[in-house]
Amino acid sequence: MRIVISGFGTVGQGFAEVLSLRSDLLNAGGGVRIVAVFDSKSYAVDENGLDPIMLIERKNATGSVGTEKLSSGIEVLDSVGYDVLVEVSPTNIENGGDGLKNIEHALRNGKDVITVNKGPLALKFKELNKLAEKNNAILRFEGSVGGAMPIINLCSENLKGEKITSIRGIFNGTCNFILSRMDGGLPFEQALKEAQQLGYAESDPTYDIEGIDTACKVVILANSVFRRNVRFSDVSITGITSVSEDAIALAADQNMVIRLIGEVSDTVLEVSPRLIPKGHPLSISGTLNTAKILTDLAGPITISGKGAGRKETASAILSDLIAIMDRRR
């Protein structure tokens, strides 16, 4: 299985590292090798396979994953024989950016695609799935929602026989960390600063705290699990910037906490801070993600796991890769 990695930030490097850790597992499927990789500025190609650890070292030493100057990702894709594109470039929620173009190009050529890039999925879910189907390609995206928490494949494979009536969950660890710290009496600004110091929040935290990231995930769940045809602009979004210390204190008086909840069903598509009773599965503290899936036969199923992180997101990509290897065998 010949892989191209597009994007070599935290997730791309994590995936390369995981590939090197799992050589035994991956060799069993006829061998997995990275035949090309590119970031925003550079690329490297080797039909015989690039050494994942060397790539990480070069990226860390020089800031570039490759030795050649990149003109476009599509040119790299066209220059090499490959089976799977792993698209992990930064999310662009405006127009999908180059990530979207690369995914479309790969699917159009019948190549399988694994992505955790929420932009293309939130903007063009239906189109991308049609393109995949038409070209007999597989498109998988477990890591795009919930990081290492396996919610997409849990719903679409293990629970395939269920009628899923709703999913409510915490899909952004940064917001949950901030709200958990506010439970302890910290004001919003201070909790945010702490999240930034610990590396949980970006220097520009808009994407997380305004609920945009959670909304992208809600769209992906709506389109994949509920087979709806919705876009990012369809989501009713309220972030956590307006959650005051007073509101947190009032909630605590009633034995409740405030959590940023994404909810999706056949009719609902919402992101908002909500009152959750302490002890409820959705009252968890810290950076974990969790989701409560309501089904008609199995009843409620709750899952939680690490929503982000280098190895954690890479593990979701690995699970998609193994599923593709199984299907293509």
Next chain:
Amino acid sequence: MRIVISGFGTVGQGFAEVLSLRSDLLNAGGGVRIVAVFDSKSYAVDENGLDPIMLIERKNATGSVGTEKLSSGIEVLDSVGYDVLVEVSPTNIENGGDGLKNIEHALRNGKDVITVNKGPLALKFKELNKLAEKNNAILRFEGSVGGAMPIINLCSENLKGEKITSIRGIFNGTCNFILSRMDGGLPFEQALKEAQQLGYAESDPTYDIEGIDTACKVVILANSVFRRNVRFSDVSITGITSVSEDAIALAADQNMVIRLIGEVSDTVLEVSPRLIPKGHPLSISGTLNTAKILTDLAGPITISGKGAGRKETASAILSDLIAIMDRRR
């Protein structure tokens, strides 16, 4: 897909009901029909398909699922063409009983088997899997651990790329209900009586409260997820009969609860009441099952769901049936 159902108690009836509810889904796979069914006394065969609702009505009206007197399940299996045996007769932990014989017979003939019968799995896991492999048959058993909580397939499929280092969980809803009621101040005997009145505990509750049921599940997890080769007799078992009101009160003083925990890893195989901090995922109250799965890449993943119930267990069987249909397509 032609199905034989062996056993027509709560789970068998629940599965028949679910088949009738999901006719659309199941017709999509070329059609699913029940070509034979038997319980301990009777059987019915129809190559064109038996009506699931009629079977449930007959069982309720007459106590027998069939109109013919059963001499042996194997005779029924030999008399009809079928693809999948759904073995849901009562668990026999002494020697596996007729359930084990029927499973062996089906696998030997290259038929796929779905079972929730913990006896055969806890006693002969390795042998049954070898038999399946040798005869190119599929053996699935999602409902045998955790009911509707999809832990088996989650670990062996979604988390296939992970090194799972341990699983700790609550695998018996009856014990958890009793311990939860004891948290509220009820003595053991009274909590047990309440569980019996609500239908959560059998009139002879030994199997649950002595930890035997949990031990069977621990064995199944050890053999399937950890690929160990252990038997029921290898498990270190302590039930909940010795958990006193004093112990519960002492735990509460330290902000802890007592829960019956099954733990399995490469080296551990244990069932025992343990102190769990309140708020920990394993501190849940009521009849839910839950499991905390530790992995090397994804970190901890926690899942919970209904551990028992007619439709709930049937939903696990349905998920196995859909997986078999996908694989055989």
